Amino acid sequence: MTSFILGPLWTFSLLVFCLGVAWRIVAILALGFPRDPASPRGSGLAGGLAGLLRRSWPRNGVGRKNLLPVIAGYAFHLGLFALLFFAAPHVRFLDHYLPGPGWTPMPRWGFVIAAELAFAGLILLWLRRVMHPVTRLLSSLDDHLAAGLTFLAMFTGCLALYESFTGLRVLHVFAVELLLLYFPFSHLMHAFTLFMGRAATGARAARHGVGA
Amino acid sequence: MNRMSTYAPETSLERGIERLRAQIDARVATWFSSCVHCGLCAEACHFYAETGDPRYTPIHKLAPLKKVWRQEYTFFGRLARKLGISEPLDEQDFADWEELVYDACTLCGRCTMVCPVGNDITAMLRKQREGFAAAGYAPEGLKGATRRTVEVGSPMGLTWKALEAQIRHVERETGLGVPVDREGADYLALLSSLEIMGYPEYIGAITRILHRAGVSWTLSSRAFEATNSGIQIGDADVARELLQRVFDAAESLGVKNIISPECGHAYTAIRWESAGLLGREVPYRIIHIVELLDELKRAGRLPTAGRTGVRVTFHDPCNLVRKGGVVDEPRRLLEAVAADVVEGPDSGVMNWCCGGGGGVSANERAEGLRLAAFRRKKAQFETLGVEAVVTACANCRNILEEGIEHYAMDVEVMGLTELLAEYLAEDGQGDAVAG
Incomplete structure (x- = not known):
């Protein structure tokens, strides 16, 4: 079982993830972005680039009135990013597979802080999802599955931190494989499409002379 | 809802679904793929903000279009459709959502401005109305207005x-x-x-x-x-x-x-x-x-003389600021003819809608909800302590007047063009160049 999880299943999951994400993006692009022949008031290209950054904080009172999801969102995403790319086992793993000199992993205290931020953010966002009447109405099984699989991957990763017990490391790899298999077919795709969406909306708004 | 009395005779469920399908382009697919159901758009919507009803969350109003997208453009959606375990869009969906699509949305664009993943929710709602109109699910007032226009x-x-x-x-x-x-x-x-x-x-x-x-x-x-x-x-x-x-x-x-x-x-x-x-x-x-x-005015071809001393604010029409970027122009004009102009924290590109845009003013059925949403404007004007509101949209002006009358407020509503004409200088008088 261990060799299956670390061998063929890993390869298969990675393949499904890469091809699935590529397929989703190509399928979206194939639908075509409509041309806007109206004479523009501003540059769509500049607006598209600005749009990538401008939505990083909600406008006016919306951000102030929603500090919980905004801060929890940042905590989760920044924490997860740090864990994914700077946790020592991940750095070693990536160094093994990727060409180049590699990079320095974060110290143990950095891992602890990143993990706390990521867990706190994820749990708070999920609690809001099930408790707030708006998010409760909007949420689907997909949202809960995505949150659950992400939690599982993070949790098993913490258990396997010291790599002292192979079973825990295999469990973590298996959890990540489930996440990779699910990713392209879920809202987790927002990790890629949000940049396309922000750019498209920013470009259109800028053509209309609006900073959005 | 009575689907028979439409403005166009050839409406049908099939046409509605077909029209919805035709609205799904790369932008719509991107936006639906990106939505993480965070619900922040709710806070930007005056209908949700004033009623607290989660059904008025802008992205929720798009459920019918999303259903078509999910069933036809996603892996699990297509699989579920093939296995017969998902319900296709039907008459009941159109009937249930008609109020959310037409009565509870002015296409004002505020939700689009706050979406963290960049979804142009307003553009999608505009597209979704294409399907509803084709299916015959639109308010009688709007159907009548459309028929008369044609x-x-x-x-x-x-x-x-x-x-x-x-x-x-x-x-x-x-x-x-x-x-x-x-x-x-x-x-x-x-x-x-x-x-x-x-x-x-x-x-x-x-x-x-x-x-x-x-x-x-x-x-x-x-x-x-x-x-x-x-x-x-x-x-x-x-x-x-x-x-x-x-x-x-x-x-x-x-x-x-x-x-x-x-x-x-x-x-x-x-x-x-x-x-x-x-x-x-x-x-x-x-x-x-x-x-x-x-x-x-900036070319010196519209000299004005004198300014009103009334404490005024400018109500930005949604279509001007959030769809056309016309933000500074009315302010320069207003400053030329009004001495006491005040701005609120939401003025400009994030101004709250009057509540009657997007055909809502032509929809008698929506009047109660529209007046409930107007409480947001009422609070805005009361906070600023203005005696008059100037705007540059006849529909906004009409809706503002109705809301002000309904809530017995002592605020006058003026059109910017008329105000400018009132202070137009006679030949040889006034400022040559302003702004």
């Missing part, structure tokens, strides 16, 4: 004769001629029914202003109406036909520019949607009246 030429059923009567009245009052069907004029001015019947002083104001500035302009007896019910109800064919009427008139008169009146959605329709609907570039410069007045 058949008579105006959503209020106005004919050229009614406008002619107003023109004669304006000519008597101003002592100036109102040019009609003048070939070779530089500008073709459009009007909205609401201006003609509710605020005819607007016609007098532009007559005086354009005469004072020496602008060559004309009205067209063939196409005077700018209101585009096709845009409001969500019928691209009707919208296209109404726009074509204007461009045909512009071509026959040989004008170079078209002036959109003080009507927000009319500006969006002709300035921003016309080229896309017609599938080609439009060979005219299309400009909102406020943009033109600002240009004339």
Whole structure:
């Protein structure tokens, strides 16, 4: 079982993830972005680039009135990013597979802080999802599955931190494989499409002379 | 909802679903793929903000379009459809969502401004209305307005004769001629029914202003109406036909520019949607009246004398600020004729909607909800402590007046163009260049 999880299943999951994400993006692009022949008031290209950054904080009172999801969102995403790319086992793993000199992993205290931020953010966002009447109405099984699989991957990763017990490391790899298999077919795709969406909306708004 | 009494006889569930399917392009697929159901758009919507009803969350209003996207463009959606374990979009979905799509959305664009993943929720709602109109699920008021616009030429059923009567009245009052069907004029001015019947002083104001500035302009007896019910109800064919009427008139008169009146959605329709609907570039410069007045003022062609001392604020029409970027122009004009102008924290691009845009004002059924949402405007005006509100959209003006009357507030509503005309300097007087 261990060799299956670390061998063929890993390869298969990675393949499904890469091809699935590529397929989703190509399928979206194939639908075509409509041309806007109206004479523009501003540059769509500049607006598209600005749009990538401008939505990083909600406008006016919306951000102030929603500090919980905004801060929890940042905590989760920044924490997860740090864990994914700077946790020592991940750095070693990536160094093994990727060409180049590699990079320095974060110290143990950095891992602890990143993990706390990521867990706190994820749990708070999920609690809001099930408790707030708006998010409760909007949420689907997909949202809960995505949150659950992400939690599982993070949790098993913490258990396997010291790599002292192979079973825990295999469990973590298996959890990540489930996440990779699910990713392209879920809202987790927002990790890629949000940049396309922000750019498209920013470009259109800028053509209309609006900073959005 | 009664689907039989539609403005167009060929509506059906199949047409509605087909039209929804046709709305799904790369942008829609990107936006639905990106939505993480965070619900932040709810806080930007005046209908949710004032009622607390989660059904009014903007992205939730898009559930029918999303259902079509999910079932036809996603792996699990297609799988579920093939296995027969997901329900296709049906009449009940249209009936259940009609109120959310037409009564509880003014297409104001505030939700789009706050979406963290960049979803243009308003654009999707506009697209979704195409499916609802094709299925026959639209408010009777809006259907009637659309039918009158197609058949008579105006959503209020106005004919050229009614406008002619107003023109004669304006000519008597101003002592100036109102040019009609003048070939070779530089500008073709459009009007909205609401201006003609509710605020005819607007016609007098532009007559005086354009005469004072020496602008060559004309009205067209063939196409005077700018209101585009096709845009409001969500019928691209009707919208296209109404726009074509204007461009045909512009071509026959040989004008170079078209002036959109003080009507927000009319500006969006002709300035921003016309080229896309017609599938080609439009060979005219299309400009909102406020943009033109600002240009004339800055060029020193509109000297004004004196300023009102009344404490005023500017109500930004959604279509001007969030769909057209017209934010500074009305402020420069207002500063020229008002000494005490105040701005609130939400003024400008994030201004709260009056509650009557996107066809809601033509939808009698929505009146209660519209007035509930107006509490947001009431609070805005009370916080600022203003005596008057100036705006540049006849529909906003009408809705503001109704809301102010309903809540027994002591606030006057003024049109920016009329205010400017009121302080127009006589020959040889006033500031030569302002702003």
